[in-house]
Amino acid sequence: MKYCPKCNSEYREGFDLCSDCNIPLLEKPTPKDSSNLTEKNEINNFYALRTVASILKVLAWIWAIFTIIGFIVIIGQSHQEGLFGVSSGGPNILLALFSLFIGAIVFLFFYAISESILVIIAIEENTRKISEKT
Ligand SMILES: [Zn+2]
Numbered sequence: 001m002k003y004c005p006k007c008n009s010e011y012r013e014g015f016d017l018c019s020d021c022n023i024p025l026l027e028k029p030t031p032k033d034s035s036n037l038t039e040k041n042e043i044n045n046f047y048a049l050r051t052v053a054s055i056l057k058v059l060a061w062i063w064a065i066f067t068i069i070g071f072i073v074i075i076g077q078s079h080q081e082g083l084f085g086v087s088s089g090g091p092n093i094l095l096a097l098f099s100l101f102i103g104a105i106v107f108l109f110f111y112a113i114s115e116s117i118l119v120i121i122a123i124e125e126n127t128r129k130i131s132e133k134t
Contacts, residue, residue, distance in 0.1 A: 046124070063107050
């Protein structure tokens with residue numbers, strides 16, 4: 001496949017001049033295609049990492065929801081005990097706060113891992129773009 005370097009029109013074999021610009025046609029460069037392939041492979045690699053990152057983020061949010069539900073359930077139970085006149089709802093509130101605390105730590109842990117994967121991907125992509133330009 002040949003193309004015109006000025007207007008980028010593609011020509012079938014047998015043509016040597018661009019009919020519009022009247023300049024010699026060039027053979028379409030093939031190395032570009034192979035670099036596109038490797039770029040696609042890299043994008044696929046990043047895609048796998050991105051999927052892992054987004055799964056981690058979803059797990060973090062599911063964990064957060066379960067933590068909040070657990071907190072509400074434990075608080076609710078301690079209120080019921082209060083209604084029946086049983087003296088201390090205190091330990092249950094401590095338990096609820098403790099589970100909320102643990103839940104928050106696990107949530108932040110998952111979320112931080114997911115975010116750092118995304119940041120690493122972004123940095124990696126940027127350095128590649130910069131190295132391509134120079
Ligand atoms: Zn042309």
